[in-house]
Amino acid sequence: MKYLLTFSIFLVVISCSRTVTRIDPSTQIDLSGRWNDSDSRKVADQMIHDLFKSDAFQKYSQNLGRKPVIVVGAIRNKTSEHIDAGNFIKKFEMVIHQSGMADLVESDEFRDKLRKERAEQQDFADPATVARWGKETGANLMLFGEINSETDVYNKKRVTNYVTTLFLTDIETNKRVWYGQNEIKKLVKN
DSSP states (O other): OHHHHHHHHHHHHHHHOOOOOOOOTTOOOOSSSSOOHHHHHHHHHHHHHHHHHSHHHHHHHHHHTSOOEEEEEEEEEOSSSOOOHHHHHHHHHHHHHHHSSSEEOOOHHHHHHHHHHHHHHHHHSOTTTOOOTTOOOOOSEEEEEEEEEEEEEETTEEEEEEEEEEEEEETTTOOEEEEEEEEEEEEEEO
């Protein structure tokens, strides 16, 4: 009886054990059918590629006579799912930064921290190394947008269409320079 009880406990422990395997972060895995990291990466890569290849962006850059400076503003999640908009924005910033097609300046959240540091340096840093006021690079363009979704459910099937819309706007004139959309459609069968 004692052996049977020990064996039963052993089986329960083994059946409840979990294994963890490290995988390449770029591997696409879709467990739930909801928005995930692969979707964020795919949308950011494709939309920024589309932006930089667009005639409107090329013409704007040409008229400016240098690489435009972009600040990424809010990208609102208007879906019913939790999507980490901050992480999504960082993916756009990384693609812009690595492209070499435009310069990137910090968003308001980080700009405020930099300004606070610059103010503190005025009092506490060696004057030869202090960061000076009035030397920030101003952005020419702001990128912002939203993610929407539409879901259709029937029996044990669900189709969700995610639509990401981005706007690139000239900060000085409020003129929309570029307007882009990307869609991801997912079919989930239970």
